[in-house]
Structure formats: C-alpha cells, structure tokens
Amino acid sequence: AQSVTQLDSQVPVFEEAPVELRCNYSSSVSVYLFWYVQYPNQGLQLLLKYLSGSTLVESINGFEAEFNKSQTSFHLRKPSVHISDTAEYFCAVSAKNRDDKIIFGKGTRLHILP
Amino acid sequence: DTAVSQTPKYLVTQMGNDKSIKCEQNLGHDTMYWYKQDSKKFLKIMFSYNNKELIINETVPNRFSPKSPDKAHLNLHINSLELGDSAVYFCATAGRPNTEAFFGQGTRLTVV
Numbered sequence: 001a002q003s004v005t006q007l008d009s010q011v012p013v014f015e016e017a018p019v020e021l022r023c024n025y026s027s028s029v030s031v032y033l034f035w036y037v038q039y040p041n042q043g044l045q046l047l048l049k050y051l052s053g054s055t056l057v058e059s060i061n062g063f064e065a066e067f068n069k070s071q072t073s074f075h076l077r078k079p080s081v082h083i084s085d086t087a088e089y090f091c092a093v094s095a096k097n098r099d100d101k102i103i104f105g106k107g108t109r110l111h112i113l114p
Numbered sequence: 115d116t117a118v119s120q121t122p123k124y125l126v127t128q129m130g131n132d133k134s135i136k137c138e139q140n141l142g143h144d145t146m147y148w149y150k151q152d153s154k155k156f157l158k159i160m161f162s163y164n165n166k167e168l169i170i171n172e173t174v175p176n177r178f179s180p181k182s183p184d185k186a187h188l189n190l191h192i193n194s195l196e197l198g199d200s201a202v203y204f205c206a207t208a209g210r211p212n213t214e215a216f217f218g219q220g221t222r223l224t225v226v
Contacts, residue, residue: 045217
C-alpha cells in the first residue's frame with residue numbers, strides 16, 4: 001500500500017518570497033504523484049502531476065515539483081509567491097500499474113503574509 | 115458546463131434525518147468517488163465505483179449508501195444523520211482509479 005506524508009501543516013511565507021512544501025511518499029511499487037490545490041470554499045484542483053519521463057514537472061502558474069526516487073519525495077516549490085496562492089495544498093500518490101485509489105496527504109496550508 | 119457537479123452545495127439538517135447528495139459528471143469517466151473532508155481539512159475516501167460497481171468501501175458506517183444509477187451519476191444517501199457527519203463531501207471522477215481525479219465543488223453538510 002502507498003502512503004504520503006506532508007510534514008508541515010502550515011507554512012507562512014512573505015509575498016514574493018520563495019516557498020517549498022514538502023511531500024514524502026512510501027510505496028513498494030512505482031508510483032504516480034500529484035499535487036492538488038484547494039482554494040477557500042472550493043473543491044480540489046490538480047496543480048501538477050508526475051506520471052513518467054522528466055522528473056521536474058511544472059504548472060501554468062509558476063509552481064514546480066521534482067520527483068526524487070532515492071529520497072521518495074515530491075516537494076512543491078515556487079520562486080516567488082503571490083497573495084492569490086493562499087490555499088491548502090495536497091500531495092497525493094497512487095500505484096502506477098494497479099487500478100487502485102489515490103492516497104492523499106493531510107494537506108499544507110500556505111499562508112501568504114503581506 | 116461543469117465537469118463534476120454536486121447538489122446541493124449547502125445542506126443544513128437535524129439529527130436523525132435522512133438526506134441525499136447528488137453527483138453528476140460529463141467527462142465520460144468510469145471511476146467515481148465520494149470523499150469526506152473534516153474540519154481539519156483531512157480528506158478521506160469513502161467509496162469508489164468503477165463502471166457502476168462498488169470497488170472500495172472504506173469502513174464507512176452502513177448509514178451511508180452510495181447509488182450509481184448510471185456511469186454519469188453517483189449519489190450518496192445518508193440515513194439517521196449524526197452530529198459527527200457534519201463535513202464537506204466531495205464527489206470526484208477519474209478515467210482510471212490511479213489517475214488524476216476531478217473534483218466537484220463540494221457539499222457542506224451541517225447536522226444540528
């Protein structure tokens with residue numbers, strides 16, 4: 001079975017500063033990895049995903065995440081955050097070659113300080 | 115045209131009542147889910163359906179009964195509502211169970 005750990009429940013950061021949201025996973029098989037974002041009072045939206053190929057994946061709004069197999073990590077980064085990035089961010093994992101469910105982490109609240 | 119739509123968006127009801135939440139998707143996906151998100155934002159899968167068949171039931175009380183009349187719909191019926199059922203319930207769909215899920219906007223259920 002897969003599991004995912006988001007060590008930080010909350011990350012405060014000043015506007016225009018860089019941020020990294022940490023995600024580590026555990027799995028005995030190859031995985032797919034996802035980051036989802038949940039803005040206040042909304043559903044979850046896919047931010048980016050790693051399925052195969054390049055280990056660095058990017059989103060359209062400046063976020064990126066790097067799949068690191070040796071460290072079993074998929075940290076999310078942004079070089080300069082904006083107030084509109086305030087949201088809850090969920091890391092998720094699923095088994096690559098099995099029709100099994102996606103497992104979500106407990107989420108990290110990104111709090112942008114003016 | 116919303117890909118995954120849930121109704122109602124808000125639901126306030128008294129303990130002991132029975133209520134339903136509806137979910138419809140127009141993505142043609144085979145897999146549909148119900149998730150429960152508590153006040154701490156923890157997201158927990160409740161049920162997963164694939165082609166109208168139940169494939170995952172995550173030890174949810176049997177007061178909760180999902181029903182899939184067709185591939186595009188997965189409704190959630192809750193009997194004898196309890197205070198602890200208060201949460202946001204999300205419907206989601208996926209092409210396959212292990213691929214990216216598309217979420218509805220959620221139904222905020224408040225039991226008083």
